[in-house]
Amino acid sequence: MMRPYTPKDNVQAKAYYTDRFWVAPRVPEEPVPEEGVYAEDLAAVKACCKVLKAYIQRGQLVIYINPEDNFEALKVLKEERWYEMLSEMSAVDFLAERGGFELFYQLLNLNTAKRIRVKCFVEENQAVESVNPLFRSADWAEREMWDLMGVKVNNHPYMKRLIMPDDWEGHPLRKSYPLEGDEFAQWYEVDKIFGKEARDIIGPENRDPARIDRYDTERFARLGHEVPRGAPAEEAEKSEETPVRYQEEEGVFLIEKFSPERSKVLERRK
Amino acid sequence: MAQHQVNYTQSGGLPVALTTVDKILNWGRSNSVWALTYGLACCAIEMMASGASRYDFDRFGTIFRASPRQADLMIVAGTLTKKHAEFIRRLYDQMTEPKWVISMGSCANTGGMFNTYATVQGVDRVIPVDLYLPGCAPRPETLQYAVMLLQQKIRRESANKSQKPKRLV
Numbered sequence: 001m002m003r004p005y006t007p008k009d010n011v012q013a014k015a016y017y018t019d020r021f022w023v024a025p026r027v028p029e030e031p032v033p034e035e036g037v038y039a040e041d042l043a044a045v046k047a048c049c050k051v052l053k054a055y056i057q058r059g060q061l062v063i064y065i066n067p068e069d070n071f072e073a074l075k076v077l078k079e080e081r082w083y084e085m086l087s088e089m090s091a092v093d094f095l096a097e098r099g100g101f102e103l104f105y106q107l108l109n110l111n112t113a114k115r116i117r118v119k120c121f122v123e124e125n126q127a128v129e130s131v132n133p134l135f136r137s138a139d140w141a142e143r144e145m146w147d148l149m150g151v152k153v154n155n156h157p158y159m160k161r162l163i164m165p166d167d168w169e170g171h172p173l174r175k176s177y178p179l180e181g182d183e184f185a186q187w188y189e190v191d192k193i194f195g196k197e198a199r200d201i202i203g204p205e206n207r208d209p210a211r212i213d214r215y216d217t218e219r220f221a222r223l224g225h226e227v228p229r230g231a232p233a234e235e236a237e238k239s240e241e242t243p244v245r246y247q248e249e250e251g252v253f254l255i256e257k258f259s260p261e262r263s264k265v266l267e268r269r270k
Numbered sequence: 271m272a273q274h275q276v277n278y279t280q281s282g283g284l285p286v287a288l289t290t291v292d293k294i295l296n297w298g299r300s301n302s303v304w305a306l307t308y309g310l311a312c313c314a315i316e317m318m319a320s321g322a323s324r325y326d327f328d329r330f331g332t333i334f335r336a337s338p339r340q341a342d343l344m345i346v347a348g349t350l351t352k353k354h355a356e357f358i359r360r361l362y363d364q365m366t367e368p369k370w371v372i373s374m375g376s377c378a379n380t381g382g383m384f385n386t387y388a389t390v391q392g393v394d395r396v397i398p399v400d401l402y403l404p405g406c407a408p409r410p411e412t413l414q415y416a417v418m419l420l421q422q423k424i425r426r427e428s429a430n431k432s433q434k435p436k437r438l439v
Contacts, residue, residue, distance in 0.1 A: 164353065164388070165352070165353045172387055172388070177387070178387070179385075179386055179387065180385060180386065180387060181386070181387030181388075182387075185352070185387040185388075186387075188352045188355075189352050189355035189356070189390055189395065189396055190395065192355070192356055193355065193356055193359045193396060202395055205381075205391040205395070206380070206391060206392075207385060207391065209380070209385070
């Protein structure tokens with residue numbers, strides 16, 4: 001769905017983009033038709049496990065099931081209904097609202113080009129069964145889901161963190177995880193390479209890109225109060241103001257006075 | 271046997287140049303700064319362009335080596351993630367003395383725009399840096415200038431004294 005067009009004339013005088021957080025409209029949910037491919041798919045799933053909710057969204061069938069039934073449901077869909085490709089699977093963080101995650105498995109039937117999304121809701125520490133025996137593409141997807149969201153998966157052949165380092169603590173894609181990292185993350189490389197005792201020497205990370213230390217004379221010079229590089233900062237506090245000496249007055253080379261006659265003013269913007 | 275009479279004082283000076291050991295060692299070091307092939311992100315593209323024929327790092331004696339044992343210079347070209355931090359330290363430790371580090375680009379200098387949990391906020395938290403090269407990404411001319419500045423720095427150093435520990439942060 002495209003965002004409605006707003007005229008963008010005179011945008012500098014009037015802000016046309018006012019809503020700070022754009023709330024996406026809900027995609028309408030339609031009932032599953034009585035007959036057709038999706039009706040047969042839904043009947044096949046209903047025959048093997050309990051279906052909590054089913055609807056059509058954007059022409060795709062969405063089925064909610066219990067998390068215990070995920071392997072059975074996907075097996076039926078793969079072997080009886082030929083949804084042979086798991087194109088995507090992951091989890092969505094609903095910890096704050098509902099105390100758990102919503103898992104989704106996006107399936108594709110290569111013969112009919114139909115897609116089904118199987119969804120289930122797991123509690124925070126509830127484990128789900130691995131679907132890796134059915135779909136090899138679930139291998140890394142489940143590892144990533146464990147790594148970044150912390151959803152446990154049972155009977156996975158190689159359950160290991162996929163993206164973060166093996167000794168990492170926490171699951172960074174949870175909404176409760178701070179973007180700049182918790183204490184473990186902020187000191188990770190220092191603790192690992194130099195040990196915790198090096199924290200005092202190295203110091204905390206600078207997370208403020210505009211930070212300027214006014215006592216740092218290694219990297220910054222106070223304009224008008226210059227001191228030699230690395231000189232103690234107290235010297236700069238005491239020092240008299242450095243006079244500006246222009247080139248014309250036998251001062252610093254290239255520091256010359258502004259003369260309007262020698263400057264060129266453009267008639268119009270190029 | 272033919273006798274050649276050579277009179278150096280009359281025909282243009284003695285074939286002798288006077289210099290110091292420092293100068294000749296630093297002349298050799300600064301004109302053969304072999305760099306480690308160490309591209310981490312998009313800055314690596316600019317580093318490759320600097321090495322290729324248009325900008326031609328070979329003129330400065332900077333040849334990219336694939337082994338830290340043969341490298342004098344580490345150009346940290348790109349974003350250093352926390353997962354990779356231990357390996358950059360290991361590669362730096364494996365380089366033979368004397369060794370230098372250029373931190374190339376905003377990400378290597380300060381973490382750049384990646385103000386996140388997974389990025390090291392400046393490689394100087396892990397290895398000592400000789401030269402910080404700003405830019406996102408720096409153009410090959412800028413990297414050339416950085417290498418030339420590093421050559422000047424090497425020429426100013428005392429060649430035979432043991433490397434004093436550099437400031438870590």
